[in-house]
Amino acid sequence: MNSKFRNRWVLQLVSVAAVIVAANVFAQTPAPTAVTAPANAPVVTPLVVAPIAQTPIVEAPKVIPPLPAGSTAAPGWNLPPKWSDVESTGQYASVRGRETNVLVEDSGQWWRSLRNGPLTFYGGIILLVIPAVLLTFFAIKGPFRLHDKLSGRLVERFNSAERMVHWTMAFSFVALAFTGITILFGKHLLLPIIGPAAFSWITVIGKNIHNFVGPLFVFSIIAFFFMYVKDNIFTGRDFTWLSKFGGLLSGNHVPSGRFNGGEKMWFWMSIVLFGILVSVSGLLLLFPNWNTSRELMAQSNLIHASLATLFMATSLGHIYIGTIGTEGAFQGMKEGYVDETWAKEHHALWLEEVKSGKRSGMRSGMPAGKAIAASQPAAGDD
Amino acid sequence: MIGAGRWQQNARRAAPVLVFAVSVLGLSGCGEIDQKAKTEKIYSGKKDAEAYDNTKFAGDKSKWESAMVERSKTQNEYNRTDTKKPAAN
Amino acid sequence: MARMKFICDAERCIECNGCVTACKSEHEVPWGVNRRRVVTVNDGKVGERSISVACMHCTDAPCMAVCPVDCFYKTEEGVVLHDKDLCIGCGYCFYACPFGAPQFPQAGAFGLRGKMDKCTFCAGGPEVDNSAEEIKKYGRNRLSEGKLPACAEMCSTKALLGGDGEVIASIYQQRVKRRGKGEEVWGWAMAYNRKDAKSAAKQEVKA
Ligand code: SF4
Ligand code: SF4
Numbered sequence: 001m002n003s004k005f006r007n008r009w010v011l012q013l014v015s016v017a018a019v020i021v022a023a024n025v026f027a028q029t030p031a032p033t034a035v036t037a038p039a040n041a042p043v044v045t046p047l048v049v050a051p052i053a054q055t056p057i058v059e060a061p062k063v064i065p066p067l068p069a070g071s072t073a074a075p076g077w078n079l080p081p082k083w084s085d086v087e088s089t090g091q092y093a094s095v096r097g098r099e100t101n102v103l104v105e106d107s108g109q110w111w112r113s114l115r116n117g118p119l120t121f122y123g124g125i126i127l128l129v130i131p132a133v134l135l136t137f138f139a140i141k142g143p144f145r146l147h148d149k150l151s152g153r154l155v156e157r158f159n160s161a162e163r164m165v166h167w168t169m170a171f172s173f174v175a176l177a178f179t180g181i182t183i184l185f186g187k188h189l190l191l192p193i194i195g196p197a198a199f200s201w202i203t204v205i206g207k208n209i210h211n212f213v214g215p216l217f218v219f220s221i222i223a224f225f226f227m228y229v230k231d232n233i234f235t236g237r238d239f240t241w242l243s244k245f246g247g248l249l250s251g252n253h254v255p256s257g258r259f260n261g262g263e264k265m266w267f268w269m270s271i272v273l274f275g276i277l278v279s280v281s282g283l284l285l286l287f288p289n290w291n292t293s294r295e296l297m298a299q300s301n302l303i304h305a306s307l308a309t310l311f312m313a314t315s316l317g318h319i320y321i322g323t324i325g326t327e328g329a330f331q332g333m334k335e336g337y338v339d340e341t342w343a344k345e346h347h348a349l350w351l352e353e354v355k356s357g358k359r360s361g362m363r364s365g366m367p368a369g370k371a372i373a374a375s376q377p378a379a380g381d382d
Numbered sequence: 383m384i385g386a387g388r389w390q391q392n393a394r395r396a397a398p399v400l401v402f403a404v405s406v407l408g409l410s411g412c413g414e415i416d417q418k419a420k421t422e423k424i425y426s427g428k429k430d431a432e433a434y435d436n437t438k439f440a441g442d443k444s445k446w447e448s449a450m451v452e453r454s455k456t457q458n459e460y461n462r463t464d465t466k467k468p469a470a471n
Numbered sequence: 472m473a474r475m476k477f478i479c480d481a482e483r484c485i486e487c488n489g490c491v492t493a494c495k496s497e498h499e500v501p502w503g504v505n506r507r508r509v510v511t512v513n514d515g516k517v518g519e520r521s522i523s524v525a526c527m528h529c530t531d532a533p534c535m536a537v538c539p540v541d542c543f544y545k546t547e548e549g550v551v552l553h554d555k556d557l558c559i560g561c562g563y564c565f566y567a568c569p570f571g572a573p574q575f576p577q578a579g580a581f582g583l584r585g586k587m588d589k590c591t592f593c594a595g596g597p598e599v600d601n602s603a604e605e606i607k608k609y610g611r612n613r614l615s616e617g618k619l620p621a622c623a624e625m626c627s628t629k630a631l632l633g634g635d636g637e638v639i640a641s642i643y644q645q646r647v648k649r650r651g652k653g654e655e656v657w658g659w660a661m662a663y664n665r666k667d668a669k670s671a672a673k674q675e676v677k678a
Binding site for chain 1: 505508509511512520522524536539540541556558559561565566571575578579580581
């Protein structure tokens with residue numbers, strides 16, 4: 001009951017935060033300005049433009065507008081449409097092609113101002129600040145070290161399939177991140193240095209890498225989700241973990257299961273939420289042959305780029321914690337095994353489960369040359 | 383009931399963090415930057431011959447310009463059809 | 472000298488698609504690409520108008536602003552051109568352009584589009600003017616021959632005007648005075664109901 005209640009609470013917080021973020025995004029869009037009649041060169045008494053008749057021919061406008069002196073126009077009949085009203089509705093065009101019958105599509109301007117404005121600016125800042133913060137933290141505090149000596153007994157943390165999926169995702173993510181960054185920021189950072197021709201080569205190769213690795217990333221996300229979701233369900237103790245920042249401030253580890261609150265946040269927020277949205281928007285952009293409208297493409301691009309930036313920012317945190325930030329963590333994902341001491345200090349409840357036999361600590365064979373017994377022999381291995 | 387107590391404790395502990403996070407998020411709305419579209423002029427000076435840099439105009443810009451203006455004027459058929467010509471342009 | 476501009480007079484356009492054809496044949500534009508098209512508004516209803524649309528050579532060109540490889544450039548006369556050698560076919564210019572001017576020879580899976588192609592105001596590209604290479608990539612360079620865009624010169628009703636902005640604006644002005652209607656010049660200011668629509672409209676016509 002309680003843990004359920006807490007879960008709901010967390011969910012509400014997440015949604016409140018999402019609403020605030022969304023509200024801010026909307027706050028950035030330029031407020032619609034009043035329709036000002038364009039004053040063009042001709043010095044003609046402005047005409048009262050007749051309402052556009054939606055019903056076929058016969059119906060003449062009710063108010064017949066007066067005509068300027070000397071005009072040859074038929075009064076109230078066959079006046080031009082109000083151009084500012086017809087701009088983005090589909091009309092007729094004999095030339096075939098995507099949206100050829102759309103006279104004006106003004107969503108592009110909205111997309112441009114957001115992409116070239118806040119997205120590039122704040123996105124760039126985020127991608128610079130996060131690594132700086134992490135490196136500063138590392139310089140000051142150094143990695144989280146183990147308190148006890150290594151026990152020499154190994155526990156299996158990730159089996160080979162889990163590792164394979166993780167690394168497929170990781171490498172494709174890195175490839176996508178670098179090529180994506182080139183497309184959004186390269187014009188400002190790289191192009192002035194290496195010149196347009198070389199930059200164009202890099203970007204066209206990058207674009208194709210991005211487009212062909214993208215689907216691989218999508219598949220790996222799906223596989224990853226099903227493989228890891230079971231141990232990433234939020235429980236009550238994760239909330240305790242999060243409220244104490246994982247013991248970051250006190251220095252005492254809060255006991256956690258196979259994955260701690262932070263890892264679960266990373267899983268749900270980045271891999272699931274960002275992953276799904278980035279994948280869906282990316283797939284929409286990936287297939288120009290699907291006849292997607294320009295407006296949807298522009299919107300997808302905005303979602304894609306902004307969430308990918310956040311994804312990259314959070315992944316920097318994940319990479320930091322998983323490599324230089326935590327002693328012994330990288331080994332777990334690289335080789336699949338962690339030392340019992342590490343397990344006890346970081347995931348005590350998980351180790352207990354393994355020891356009590358509730359969960360297997362040995363699901364695949366030991367790597368050759370590692371003739372050390374795993375944890376306590378677990379009864380009823382799966 | 384023990385659980386509820388702990389929940390309250392946790393909530394109390396988390397409250398300042400949340401208030402901080404929410405206000406930071408809210409504050410970010412003030413960071414509105416100039417939305418007026420500008421042309422990025424990084425690459426506008428790209429190499430291309432000027433339209434008058436050829437044998438016909440021999441690099442004479444004004445010659446080319448007046449040729450273009452004259453040619454543009456031919457699009458006014460009033461000049462050809464009208465007897466009582468309106469003000470010439 | 473003023474900027475090069477197009478004006479299409481919706482009161483005159485009869486949707487003959489002569490401009491579309493003129494462009495295609497002058498530049499031997501690849502199959503599936505149309506640099507110019509005619510859009511009919513209120514088709515079959517009172518107030519039906521047709522208008523010929525191509526690249527409007529925007530003063531503050533969105534395509535130029537979003538291109539990730541910055542392959543666009545603008546000539547002294549305000550013609551927006553691009554370099555096909557640099558284009559990566561990302562399609563961003565197509566999303567950004569209000570007039571749907573950028574076109575792509577392909578639309579394949581995995582974002583394969585080919586090099587972008589659009590109206591050049593008959594001013595070719597960065598290659599040597601009217602070289603075989605330029606003609607192959609961008610079509611004919613009429614401006615360097617002292618000619619105006621083929622579409623405008625070929626327009627049978629003179630609905631489509633192209634050339635020196637001041638001259639064609641005054642032609643249009645004179646026309647509107649005569650017939651007493653259709654004074655709304657269709658273009659950027661019409662595309663966006665911007666606060667500075669007034670000045671933008673003036674730029675469209677005059678600048
Ligand atoms: S391609 Fe579109 S956005 Fe670019 S200059 Fe032409 S009309 Fe403007
Ligand atoms: S398709 Fe080509 S011209 Fe258009 S934005 Fe992309 S790289 Fe630039």
